[in-house]
Amino acid sequence: xxxxxxxxxxxxxxxxxxxxxxxxxxxxxxxxxxxxxxxxxxxxxxxxxxxxxxxxxxxxxxxxxxxxxxxxxxxxxxxxxxxxxxxxxxxxxxxxxxxxxxxxxxxxxxxxxxxxxxxxxxxxxxxxxxxxxxxxxxxxxxxxxxxxxxxxxxxxxxxxxxxxxxxxxxxxxxxxxxxxxxxxxxxxxxxxxxxxxxxxxxxxxxxxxxxxxxxxxxxxxxxxxxxxxxxxxxxxxxxxxxxxxxxxxxxxxxxxxxxxxxxxxxxxxxxxxxxxxxxxxxxxxxxxxxxxxxxxxxxxxxxxxxxxxxxxxx
Numbered sequence: 001x002x003x004x005x006x007x008x009x010x011x012x013x014x015x016x017x018x019x020x021x022x023x024x025x026x027x028x029x030x031x032x033x034x035x036x037x038x039x040x041x042x043x044x045x046x047x048x049x050x051x052x053x054x055x056x057x058x059x060x061x062x063x064x065x066x067x068x069x070x071x072x073x074x075x076x077x078x079x080x081x082x083x084x085x086x087x088x089x090x091x092x093x094x095x096x097x098x099x100x101x102x103x104x105x106x107x108x109x110x111x112x113x114x115x116x117x118x119x120x121x122x123x124x125x126x127x128x129x130x131x132x133x134x135x136x137x138x139x140x141x142x143x144x145x146x147x148x149x150x151x152x153x154x155x156x157x158x159x160x161x162x163x164x165x166x167x168x169x170x171x172x173x174x175x176x177x178x179x180x181x182x183x184x185x186x187x188x189x190x191x192x193x194x195x196x197x198x199x200x201x202x203x204x205x206x207x208x209x210x211x212x213x214x215x216x217x218x219x220x221x222x223x224x225x226x227x228x229x230x231x232x233x234x235x236x237x238x239x240x241x242x243x244x245x246x247x248x249x250x251x252x253x254x255x256x257x258x259x260x261x262x263x264x265x266x267x268x269x270x271x272x273x274x275x276x277x278x279x280x281x282x283x284x285x286x287x288x289x290x291x292x293x294x295x296x297x298x299x300x301x302x303x304x305x306x307x308x309x310x311x312x313x314x
Contacts, residue, residue, distance in 0.1 A: 009040035009118040016043050016118060019111060022104030023050050029294070030268045035261040038184050041122060042265075045130045045176060047115045048078075049137060050108060053169070056141045058099030059152045059222040064145055070094065071142040075135045077116070087116040125183050133176035140168030148222070155224045159234070162227055166204040166211075174203030181253070181262055191256045198249040202266070205242030209273045212239065215285040236281050243277065246270045247312040260305050267304075267311040271297040 009016065020043055021028045031042050055062075055070040062070070077086040091112040098106055108115075119127055144165055148154045156162045178199040182188045188195070211218070211225045212235060218225055226235065250266045272294060279287040304311045 009037075009044060009121055011121070012114050012118050013040070015111065015114060016040075016047065019047055019104075019108050019115070022107055023047070026269060026272055029298070030265045033261045033264040033268065035184075035259045037123065037126070038180055038262065040118070041126045041130065041180050041184075042177065044115060044119050044122065045134070045173075045180075047108060048074075048119070048130065048134045049173060050105070051112060051115075052134065052138045052141055054100055054102075054105045054109065056145060056169075057221070057223070059148075061101070062099045064148050064152055067099070067145045068142045070099065071138045071145065075138040075142075078119075078131045078135055078138075082120075083116050084113060084120065087113045123183075126180055129176060129179045129183065133172050133179075137168060137172050140172070144168065151222070153222045153224065156227050157229070158227050159230050159238070162208075162211075162225060162230070162235075163204065165225060166207045167200055170203035170207030171200030172203070174199040174201070177266075181258070185259060185262070188253070188256060188258055191252055194252045195249060198245050198252070201242050201245040202249045202270075205239060205246045206269055206273050208235070208239045208242060209277045209280075212236070213276060213280045213285060213287065217286070236277065239277055243270060243273055246273075250311055254305075254311055263305055263311060264301055267301045268298060270312075271301055 017032075020031060024046065027046050031039060031046065033039075034042055052071060052074055055067050055074070058067050058070075073086075073090055077083045077090060080086055091110060094109045094112070095106070098109065100106070119130060122130070144154060156165060175196070178192075178195045181195075182192050215226050246266075247270055250263060250270055253266060254263045272289070275289045275293055275297070276287075279289055301311055303309075
């Protein structure tokens with residue numbers, strides 16, 4: 001699929017939403033809560049990060065060198081003065097020899113040129129921030145893929161390595177989102193110094209919860225993010241501390257009068273992480289919260305924001 005000219009995110013808003021819903025559960029619920037233009041920016045950013053994730057996760061169908069090469073190709077395309085032509089060529093190559101068999105991720109890879117075209121249509125500062133942070137993550141992921149053994153197995157040896165990994169794949173996302181929030185809402189500049197120190201921890205808490213939830217499946221596919229020498233209780237304690245910091249991140253935004261959509265977006269992701277973490281701690285990896293519980297969390301946050309109450313009781 002060739003993209004001949006830059007198009008605004010609105011031109012492909014329906015397709016971008018379709019791709020979001022095909023590749024995410026939580027973010028497909030949370031991102032639509034954001035106000036414009038942050039909603040479009042976060043959608044495009046998520047999809048680019050998901051493309052990078054797809055290459056990192058391709059432990060079954062691609063070898064280590066091919067995964068590293070694809071992450072480099074993505075980074076180089078985004079750094080190019082006009083990434084659209086490269087994106088079209090790469091999408092064909094990635095789709096001809098796909099890295100994964102997940103239908104939603106394959107659909108996304110096929111439409112990489114659309115995502116890149118929408119990226120090019122964003123306001124300059126937001127576009128540059130998304131490119132910069134996506135490149136940082138792609139390069140960081142390539143570094144972790146390079147640490148896999150000859151069979152493609154990744155083993156994180158200690159807590160420091162796990163936290164480094166969480167920063168690369170999620171902490172950077174927290175930093176990027178914070179930058180986008182402030183760019184589109186200059187009134188938040190006054191609290192930027194409060195948000196930035198918590199931004200990476202916000203991402204780490206969400207990622208660590210997912211790692212604990214998905215530990216069994218990841219191990220089966222050759223990804224061992226949970227260091228064997230680290231006590232399980234220590235990991236859950238770290239996740240709880242991270243989520244407490246993430247709650248404070250949300251409350252800082254709310255107290256500063258951030259748009260309700262930004263408060264709802266950040267609070268929903270954290271609000272869903274808490275019951276997930278508790279269920280995994282009680283019942284083990286693979287445990288998921290019910291749709292009814294998701295709905296209850298959504299309602300609680302919506303009502304708190306509407307009533308002017310703190311989204312979290314601290």
